[in-house]
Amino acid sequence: MTATSDKTRVLTGITTTGTPHLGNYVGAIKPAIAASQDPSVQSYYFLADLHALIKCQDPKRVEQSRLEIAATWLALGLDTDNAVFYRQSDIPEIPELTWMLSCVCAKGLMNRAHAYKAAVAENEEAGNQDPDKGITMGLFGYPVLMAADILMFNAQRVPVGRDQIQHIEMARDMAGRFNHLYKGQYFTLPEAVVDERVEVLGGLDGRKMSKSYNNTIPLFVSEKKLLKLVRKIKTNSLEPGEPKDPDTCTLFQIYSAFATAEEAAAMRAEYEGGIGWGEAKNRVFEYLNAHLREPRERYQALLEDPGHIEAVLRQGAEKARAEAAPFMDRLRQAVGLGRFV
Structure with missing residues (x-):
């Protein structure tokens, strides 16, 4: 099943282990929402809840995160008529395809996966005799599940951060080997699609915005909390009136990720003119707050109506399985697991 329609197939997922933050929005959700409203694009968006089990064994956290992430996408305007929006765990064909791909995927390929190598390096640095201590098969085989997510719907383009390009290359490798065998x-x-304008959004401390660093700005915190967090963003000790470098400033990076090119250019000029950090932080807060006020209200209303979210996801799963089930029949036939008659 290669893509037959004129529409470009685009697929994006978010792991359901935490509350969506500005980095998630800029890196994945914003381009996804835009694509979902484009009639020339066939979009697939999913809650990567099977992936969540690799990192998180807290059922309440996984459950709450699934709800919050679904509400986030819907509050920000995901077009579920044009796009297919579903939970990964609602598509049983995905784990079945994961096994098929595992049987054609070289173990050596998985040995080179960034997450696995990082976990081994941590063990070695800690002096553990077993380099695989604490590493599960879920972590080791994570790129195979990701490949199944992508290949199940024959996505042509997968928007990812630069750190995820390796996974798309691995999916290509597995797809090519299966086709050949x-x-x-x-x-x-x-193909991986990386937004060069916004690489990885910086967090409160200047490092990559990440739940693991506890430096995130959640998308839909209250106005009061948002102001408090923006004021915590790390800056340098330059005084008002002294020119400042926007290219090394997390505050400017966050602003320009949301602003138009013209607005970012105007703010750049303010930096060169020596805007004070307090004033810059107030401007960034006001800009973010204005952009997030309406979706924040929609998000709160959705959280109070989980039945509506469930209905939307079930409808999405039906659309996804209408494609996945016949394709899996074809794949079973290809590998010798088809029905006898």
Whole structure:
């Protein structure tokens, strides 16, 4: 099943282990929402809740995160008529495809995965005799599950951060090997799409905005909390009136991720003119707050109506499975697991 329609297939997922923050929005949600409203694009958006189990064994946290992330996407305007929006765990064909791909994927390829190598390096630095201490098969085989997410719907383009490009290359490798072994064009080879304008958003301390660093600005915190967090963003000791470098400033990076090119250029000029940090932080807060006020209200209303979110996701799963089930029948036939009659 290669893509047959004129529409470009784009797929994005977010792991359901935490509350969505500004970095998630800029890196994944914002481009996804725009694509969902584009009639020339067939979009697939999913809650990566099977992936969540790799990192998190707290059921309440996973459950709450699924709800919050679904509400976030809907509050920000995801077009669920044009796009397919579903929970990964609602598509049983995905774990089945994961096994098929595991059987054609070289173990050496998984040995080179960034997350696995980082976990091994941590063990070695800690002096553990077993380099695989605490590493689960979920973590080790994570790129295979990600490949199944992508290849199940033959996504042509996958928006990712630069740190995720390796996973798309691995998915291409598995797709190509499957096509070769079973002598057919079953899978389209996906391409990574990296937004060069916004790489990885910085957090409160200047490092990458990440739940693991506890330096995030959640998307839909209250107005009061948002102001408090923006004021905590790390800056340097330059005084008002002294020119400041926007290119090394997390505050400017966050602003320009949301602003238009013209607004970012105007703020750049303010930096060169020596805007004070207090004034800059107030401007960034006011800008973010104005952009997030309406979606914040929609988000709160959605959280209070989980039945509506459930209905939207079930409808999405039906659309996804209408594609996944017949494709899996074809793949079963290809590998010799088809029905006898």
